[in-house]
Amino acid sequence: MTAIFRTPFFIFLTLVLSNAFQSLLYSEVHPYVNLGRNVFDSLKTQDFKKFFNQSVFSLTETEFRTFLLNIRNQDIRNHLTDLHKLPFPEDANTTQKKWDIVFAHNWRKEWRHLNRNTNGMVKSESFMPLLHGAEKYSFQWQTVELLKVEVLLPLTWQNGRFELKRDLDLSEFEQDPRTIFVDRRVQYRIKPDKSTYSKALMIGTITEDSESLIKANILGNGSGQGDIILNFPFARDAPLYYFCPDQKGVGGEIIIKDFMDYDKPNQRHDLLLTMAFGNPVKYFQIQLKDVLIVGEDALFFGRPEWIGEVNLPSGILY
Incomplete structure (x- = not known):
């Protein structure tokens, strides 16, 4: 007798919905x-x-x-x-x-x-x-041909710390003014100017810890030369941190949000x-x-x- 194995309906439905969600996720286009x-x-x-x-x-x-x-x-x-x-x-x-x-x-x-x-x-x-x-x-x-649409984030060194272009959140939300908000599904180009010479910007999972440097979805991280490219496919619950390995207290948090999440500054x-x-x-x-x-x-x-x-x-x- 030939056995016929059938996938239970609820498992089949879960797989279908999961695949549909993944297709929707990757088909989303950021407003930028x-x-x-x-x-x-x-x-x-x-x-x-x-x-x-x-x-x-x-x-x-x-x-x-x-x-x-x-x-x-x-x-x-x-x-x-x-x-x-x-x-x-x-x-x-x-x-x-x-x-x-x-x-x-x-x-x-x-x-x-x-x-x-x-x-x-x-x-x-x-x-x-x-x-x-x-x-x-x-x-x-x-x-x-249009090759890429990117968000430009100029990076300077001012008052003894890194300054990335940003606008502050409303004061009642009491965000750290050094926090950088980025969206998933769009590419960011951090472009250092001459004032950052000899000061490498690193991005890691632990503040001021060069051992926590991450390279997934980040190009040029910690190289100290040229632009740094960020492009995250997913939002993160935990923040990342930008810092300089040679100086303390010069960076801040990077919070990665879904672009449809409006709990962030515009x-x-x-x-x-x-x-x-x-x-x-x-x-x-x-x-x-x-x-x-x-x-x-x-x-x-x-x-x-x-x-x-x-x-x-x-x-x-x-």
């Missing part, structure tokens, strides 16, 4: 990557409307009001609070109460300032300069779009400035910059 791709496509097809829709100028008044009211970014709130000239009442004794007053008095002013940028201004000052930059290299956009980031074109192939970059998450999407708030021709950056294969 979507933004970079959309901007690239708008240039490739010379579609200004699509380009415009990736910018802060595409927001309606209601969308802008909601975004600004709920912005989880202490640096942005502090900037607008500093511009507020009216005295605060005595009972405005918390940063949140002060923000409520600042927002109520100033959000329309910020909206009017934003709304003064007409479509024509955005096209002439942001869209066309990128196309003109490409024209100098005789770009044939149909054959240009930081301004610059994105690098790296492209390939020509025969022999050459490499070019565009920088999208002050990118923020708005709802479930990412929009650029600053004026994009045509960087031009570059060497193929480390961590990008072609």
Whole structure:
């Protein structure tokens, strides 16, 4: 008699759901990557409307009001609070109460300032300069390839410690101001400047312990030369730590979050779009400035910059 072995239904269902979850997990696209791709496509097809829709100028008044009211970014709130000239009442004794007053008095002013940028201004000052930059290299956009969309994290040495570009979380959450938040499923490029010369940045699982240095999902970790590339496929419950093996107290925590996890500051980031074109192939970059998450999407708030021709950056294969 031939035995027929059947997988119990609940085990079969678990396997199906697990495979479906894994497929969904790896098919997710970070909003930053979507933004970079959309901007690239708008240039490739010379579609200004699509380009415009990736910018802060595409927001309606209601969308802008909601975004600004709920912005989880202490640096942005502090900037607008500093511009507020009216005295605060005595009972405005918390940063949140002060923000409520600042927002109520100033959000329309910020909206009017934003709304003064007409479509024509955005096209002439942001869209066309990128196309003109490409024209100098005789770009044939149909054959240009987008290789990578990355978050740029400049690294400097200031006041005796490492400084990575970041915005602070709201003060009521009491985060260590040295903490760096990164998302999974998007590549980060830590770019040291000359001030960090002879000071190697390391990332490990234990603070200030070079033996805990990790190389999985990190390129150039601890080398002391060139860029450091981070690209984590999963969030982590435990933080990582950035530090210098030769000096104490110069780093902080790195917390890796899911990009759909909103329990973190909404930081301004610059994105690098790296492209390939020509025969022999050459490499070019565009920088999208002050990118923020708005709802479930990412929009650029600053004026994009045509960087031009570059060497193929480390961590990008072609």
